Amino acid sequence: MPSPRRLRIAHLYADEMNIYGDRGNLLTLRKRAEWRGIAVDVTAIGRDSAPELDAFDLLFWGGGQDRDQQLVFADLTVNKAEGIRAAVARGAVVLAVCGGYQLLGNYYVTADGQKLPGLGLLDTYTVPGPRRNIGNVLIDAGRLGITPPTLVGFENHSGKTYLGPGLQPLGRVIRGTGNNGEDGTEGVAAGNVFGTYLHGSLLPKNPQLADLLLARALGETLAPLDSTVELAAHAMVAARVLR
């Protein structure tokens, strides 16, 4: 008799960093867990409060508008760094999109040249790029062992992110810009820590990635779900960008 299953999700800086579509990612995680009989709690984590972050199975961190993202820096290192590290050390899954992804790294240089320290959880850094990269993206994330091996999403960033030696990307860019438009990488996948520029939202059209995150966060193999509708949307975007 399995114990009652419960997934605890922390939504980091839910008020400050919640640009378009993060709700799609959270809703996808929630529903795909609930449809399998797993109860889900999502806790919004704001500035100042310093909850026990290592009590969570999955940390979700979205993107912010530049101004709101600035509000977060001051809080990050003081109130959150230790908790996030402890959660990761315990095996919690982290999914950081766009702004959250940038803040996972060593530092982040703003468009006006200010160098802001990141969390330092991963050996990455982000510098401003010459233009905003906007559009649909298709990447090959076959390394993760997911089916289909592709991920689709929408990117909208001017920052260029570089991975340190030894770090593997989330995937290889087939269409789009990805981390920096130079080395063909998109995002990062380091153990259970995932960073990416893909939104659109990311998880609704990539249910295989959502299930991978859930399985890792829960530490168990999940029963399959019918994902016909999700994969139709996935295929539609893939076909459009390849056209």
Place this chain on the structure above:
Amino acid sequence: MGVPARPRLELMAADGRLDPRALAALWAGKLTARVSRGLRLGGGTTLPGDVSRFIDPHILRKLAVGFEQGTMVVTGTNGKTTTAALLRRILEVEGRQALANQAGANLIFGVTAAVVDRARWNGRVPASVGLFEIDEASLPLLVADTAPGTIVVTNLFRDQLDRYGELETAAGHIRRALRQGPEGVTAVLNADDPMVASLGDDLPRVVYAGIDDPALLQPELRHGADARFCPRCGSALEFSGVYFGHVGHYRCPRGDFARPRPTVRATRVAFEGIDAMRLTVTDGRASVEVKAPLSGLYNAYNVVLAMAAATAVGIPLPKAAAALTDFTPAFGRMERVVIDGRPAVLLLAKNPTGFNEVLRTAIAFGEGHTFVLALNDRIADGQDVSWIWDVDFEQLRDVADHIVVTGDRAADLRVRLKYAEVPADRVEVIDSWREALHEGAALTPPDQTLFVLPTYTAMLELRSVLTKEGVLQPYWSR
């Protein structure tokens, strides 16, 4: 306060006659408009503007001098078209002929096209007021060209981030335009939208407009709201109540910023169906009852803002109220048509807040059971469709009997509805615009109304089907 002094524009020709280059630009633009209408290229709502501005970048500036009573501009994320249409109605009942751009053609080229198209061949404009709705990013350019006497800002929500970056950027464009505006420019601002209200800082002439009806305030800030932080110190704003999104009654807990008390305000708003509402509006001098054939809080704001703008140009509140009674909504904004014998309503829904409010209105009166939802991701819609995840489609779960999904990104909407747990057997994906409309009508019971909710370019597609089938007139002939 009377009519503010007409701002001075530097004239290219002091006698008001056009120089040869401007004349060439005007004629080329007018011919382009005729040709594109003749070829049915969609009414030529912006192309003549591109052509004219290419020949003479100052063409709009030169023609706009002809508006004897100046120009008025409406900007913001939602409500531009309806607010401008309401204002136009008020101006015209007052005997002030307004020349306006086509709904939605709200970049500088659209405005230029409208003026070029309607101007006489000698460059005279056949109206006393220029009344333009303009995208935030194009506002500085329009202000430079037409030196408007009144600038109305409706609200600022996340919309089309892929195109313009961020909310703060949009506010920056407007702030810059208001600062560079002519002396005597009056800003008409939504007092209940914190970021819009903060635009009034240190401006000499501001008319704030808002809603003061406690019965409609909701206690908490729902998700999907932006601009929740104090524009001065970054603290989370405290809301004593919210009308929708981040629009409501707020203050900074540190005392840096608070909702300005509106000069023109609705003290009571009552909805009487999907296209009828009654407001009590006051400006401190007069208090009037307004009846308008619109519904939804977002439209209540449009009405209050249009009336505030009218008072800014010297039209008293009672006259403005009287003018609105037989107002006809702008195209695609609560447009009633009959499809295969079924009444249908077209409601433009282009971003989370707009979509939520339109859904709320459709459901509030117990009429919305059959829907056609149409999602496109073209430039004018915003290429990033993430925003559909911030729309409360969960509202449809218990009320919708049938939902037809169409558009370039119908597949994304289909996924969204699955995660809103709308039962699969109530949702149908139909790629063809035409078939989607007819299927929607076929699914609508005889005593009910079909609700058609498209994004901007999806609405153009659906309207074009309805036009071909003789249900609607082409929008450029209205």
